[in-house]
Amino acid sequence: MAAATAVAGAAEAAHLQACGCKGIRSCLICERLRQGPPPWQISTQKKYHFLYCPDSGCAVGPEDSDFKGWAFPFPGVTLIKDFVTPEEEAEMVHLMDSDPWKLSQSGRRKQDYGPKVNFRKQKLKMAGFQGLPSFSQKVVQRMGLYPGLEDFQPVEQCNLDYSPERGSAIDPHLDDAWLWGERLVSLNLLSATVVSMSCEAPGSLLLSEAPSVGPDASDGSVVAPSRSVPCQEVEVAISVPCRSLLVLTGAARHQWAHAIHRRHINARRVCATFRELSSEFLPGGKQQTLGRELLQAALSFRGRPV
Incomplete structure (x- = not known):
């Protein structure tokens, strides 16, 4: 009996080496071993869903929902389509794949080009950081x-690598604001995806009639009716095409958490996210000297994954 338990334990340990999940995180690899997802990993679905419209800058109700024709402003999102060509995309992914990928949480793989950071203690080390690739x-x-x-x-x-075979995803989160600055910039490669935005702030969002876009749009001078919806029950889907650049700033950066749901990974997806320094590390900030060293290293473009 003890031998069988030991063998089972060794098999589980070997199997889990194929994923990087820890704590409550899980992916398809470890879920198969556990014979189903743990209860705490089944994410709560938001009740109300809206779609981000790049033309109006609003979150609008889907055509098949009770909120069809309703919208609310959703500032802080910039989507630049066809930022790189298919040839540039293929070359970038080829060069990424030339370096090792590290296993990460929730079925992802990653490559980091940056300083080693302890966000909880607000400390970082330059050791090993030679710059961006x-x-x-x-x-x-x-x-x-x-x-x-x-x-x-x-x-x-x-760089993050998502795969449907691993059940890759990333939970709703806000990026650190002690070290990282105002703009989060992500380049989406190999396949389209959806970035899901949610906000845990109390209160309600005020909805109005969805604005018209195009040459026949009205000037908005007529007072429109309104309704409201609980903020914590809302999720906004940003459709991100392949080879596009997504920039999050302002409320979309600091108030609305972003996530990638497993159901939105239908093929291999590689995302390169670029982060800038916060004001504390820029000229005039308390750590401007360290910030200058970090920028000098980063923009040498001589880096390897750390």
């Missing part, structure tokens, strides 16, 4: 050609 230099230069990104200087790049 060389293949990102042209991408970063191109970002500066777009409004709102002219002065964007990323100091960290995180």
